[in-house]
Amino acid sequence: MMQRSYLVFLFLICLLLGSIKYFSGGISSTTRKTELSFWNGWTGPDGRAMLTVIRRFNDENPDVQVSMQRMDWATYYNKLMVAAMNGRGPQVFVIHASTLPRMMQAGFVADASDLYGQKTGILESDFDSKVLTQVKYGKELVGVPLDIHPQGMYCNAQMLKEAGFTNPNGTVRAPVTKEEFLKAINATQKISSDGSHSVWGFSWTMWRNNFMALVPQFHGHYFDDQGQPDLACPGNVAALEFMNELMNKIKVTPSPESNMGWVGFRQKHVAMVFDGVYMVGDLQRLDDLQYIGAPIPVIGDQQGTMADSHCLCMRTDLTPKERNAAERFIAYLSKNSIEWAAAGQVPARKSIRNSPAFAKMQVQYAFSKQIPGMLYPPRTPVLFELTLEIDLAVEKVLRGRATALQALQVANDNVKKVVERNRQESSS
Amino acid sequence: MKPRASSYLFVAPYGLSFLTFIVVPIGTAFVLALMQFDLTSRKTASFVGLRNFQEALADPYFQKAAIATCTFTAMMVPILILTGLAFAVGLQAMRTGRNTIRALLFLPGMFNVVVAALIWRWFYDGEFGYFNFLLKKVGIPPVHWLSEKTLAMPSIVGMSLWWTLGGTTIVLLAAIQQVPKQLFEAAMLDGASSTRIFARITMPQIRPVLMFITITSTIGAFQVFGQPFLLTQGGPELSTRGVVQLIYETGFNQYRLGYAAAMSWLLFAMIFAFVVFQFMLLRRSSD
Numbered sequence: 001m002m003q004r005s006y007l008v009f010l011f012l013i014c015l016l017l018g019s020i021k022y023f024s025g026g027i028s029s030t031t032r033k034t035e036l037s038f039w040n041g042w043t044g045p046d047g048r049a050m051l052t053v054i055r056r057f058n059d060e061n062p063d064v065q066v067s068m069q070r071m072d073w074a075t076y077y078n079k080l081m082v083a084a085m086n087g088r089g090p091q092v093f094v095i096h097a098s099t100l101p102r103m104m105q106a107g108f109v110a111d112a113s114d115l116y117g118q119k120t121g122i123l124e125s126d127f128d129s130k131v132l133t134q135v136k137y138g139k140e141l142v143g144v145p146l147d148i149h150p151q152g153m154y155c156n157a158q159m160l161k162e163a164g165f166t167n168p169n170g171t172v173r174a175p176v177t178k179e180e181f182l183k184a185i186n187a188t189q190k191i192s193s194d195g196s197h198s199v200w201g202f203s204w205t206m207w208r209n210n211f212m213a214l215v216p217q218f219h220g221h222y223f224d225d226q227g228q229p230d231l232a233c234p235g236n237v238a239a240l241e242f243m244n245e246l247m248n249k250i251k252v253t254p255s256p257e258s259n260m261g262w263v264g265f266r267q268k269h270v271a272m273v274f275d276g277v278y279m280v281g282d283l284q285r286l287d288d289l290q291y292i293g294a295p296i297p298v299i300g301d302q303q304g305t306m307a308d309s310h311c312l313c314m315r316t317d318l319t320p321k322e323r324n325a326a327e328r329f330i331a332y333l334s335k336n337s338i339e340w341a342a343a344g345q346v347p348a349r350k351s352i353r354n355s356p357a358f359a360k361m362q363v364q365y366a367f368s369k370q371i372p373g374m375l376y377p378p379r380t381p382v383l384f385e386l387t388l389e390i391d392l393a394v395e396k397v398l399r400g401r402a403t404a405l406q407a408l409q410v411a412n413d414n415v416k417k418v419v420e421r422n423r424q425e426s427s428s
Numbered sequence: 429m430k431p432r433a434s435s436y437l438f439v440a441p442y443g444l445s446f447l448t449f450i451v452v453p454i455g456t457a458f459v460l461a462l463m464q465f466d467l468t469s470r471k472t473a474s475f476v477g478l479r480n481f482q483e484a485l486a487d488p489y490f491q492k493a494a495i496a497t498c499t500f501t502a503m504m505v506p507i508l509i510l511t512g513l514a515f516a517v518g519l520q521a522m523r524t525g526r527n528t529i530r531a532l533l534f535l536p537g538m539f540n541v542v543v544a545a546l547i548w549r550w551f552y553d554g555e556f557g558y559f560n561f562l563l564k565k566v567g568i569p570p571v572h573w574l575s576e577k578t579l580a581m582p583s584i585v586g587m588s589l590w591w592t593l594g595g596t597t598i599v600l601l602a603a604i605q606q607v608p609k610q611l612f613e614a615a616m617l618d619g620a621s622s623t624r625i626f627a628r629i630t631m632p633q634i635r636p637v638l639m640f641i642t643i644t645s646t647i648g649a650f651q652v653f654g655q656p657f658l659l660t661q662g663g664p665e666l667s668t669r670g671v672v673q674l675i676y677e678t679g680f681n682q683y684r685l686g687y688a689a690a691m692s693w694l695l696f697a698m699i700f701a702f703v704v705f706q707f708m709l710l711r712r713s714s715d
Contacts, residue, residue, distance in 0.1 A: 078680045081467055106468040257572035258554045381468060384681045395665050426469055
């Protein structure tokens, strides 16, 4: 008897839940929202900034519901790859310009050329040619660059001021030439009585990025005109030799073993570092650190740095309704990228970079001045393998285990093999 | 006796999950290892026979990773067994506080590897770390635990030891406690020294458990991933990048699934060979 009443109770609960589901379904079917899934790897404060923009888009577009999913970049690319290749990927997703070649090889990124034009307000002329080139594959534009994130220089304003690096009006100024840079390093470092540094004038941060930021200054490159790996070209060797010079010859940066990098800068143990514009979000949380952003000083023959971009892309197999909603969403993000810039990015659109609001973002604005001289990572599907070789080469040199030329030659030989293997496997 | 149909019914749930989650993935991994299957390539997967295996064996990065894995295992397993045994014997001899010490020893093992690695990353930090703070207090210059090539692997072993010692100690303590008391009493009546009692009674009695611990620790050590991945990312100069990390990077960063599967099988072969060798060695010494 007890059991029977329990079953009846269970049946009634199911009936109730079913009715709720049915009627709520009825309500939503009258509004007919197009649901868009938007994946990215913005797990930090940048993700929260993006969420604010998305919420506003959802409010302003009652017929579209965008839901954002964030995960760390490594996991993100794995999931995106597997999901998209099985037709279960998000409708809209973010891909770094440097990762696009590999994703293009996989074949799930849609042609987005029709996104450009008066209809959406995204004009090709609003992008620098080297930025737009990143999403150009043949005649197709496969995404919309949302931002540019160049490497630049962060300086402790207080320390530079004390070292005499000020403008006539008393504001702090960053070193702009190699000579000034070395002078600033020496002037800001503090050496204790036992010979150890209590403050370093400069520290390398992520060695590979630091190296790649210097490469364009020395006219370096990764592949030659024939598309063959050319890591040991004179420009790259000179860039790596400069890193080695600071660390091991004139010894004005912490050794490889005690590389303080970004943490040292945050904790006022380092006066200047090179890092990405996205790190500004980390500094914005610190109350007691006065800092300025500046272009990387001209160490080589010309101004230059390394940069990458987040590109907004779509899946190939969207329904017309989804495609329409996705295009509107991408156009909205692109148009409102000034808010995104506040989270630590440089907008990809020139019109937004020229706005007074962007000029007020000191670090982002200063970093954006490097755009004419910036160099993107090479467009190759074997970028992961290439950067691993660069990592090893830089590490070997900074640890004094090889000369710049030797280390880069070894890296180049290894990359050649990988490129050849990839060529064979792609064509077999 | 003929098994009844109902017996198959009882086995069915586990059998089904065994088939789905063990047999099928192993079979798939084996097939994958014989294929050239690149997720980023639009070409369909093609059969390449043993080419992936040949490539892996000739790959200097695989060799380097195999050396790093073997180094970790060679350092980790003996230290773990010996320290665990020492702690177990010590705990057995304790009259008071045994449970507290046992609980404290076991505590680190309850942390997730990420938590444990984060704690130890702070311990090992070259500039602001706890260990260097202590060294500084006694006038010793800082040690670069994770960025010095010769120290990175021992440092990872140190963290792994802290993380896994509790479990090993408790299993060995349980084994020691299972040894019949009358054996110890008889030996003591005969005037045997404590060293002799340990060598002639305790060790032979706990040998099967010791064998089990050694084999499972070896398997675990060969599969090390989280500790180096989180502490050193495989550096400096790939000196701590083990085979599992290489497999992960090949499969999920380079998307070369076939090649990654072949390396997994080679790792399996390595583990199998070592375990068989250990098993034979331990059996021979017990005979």
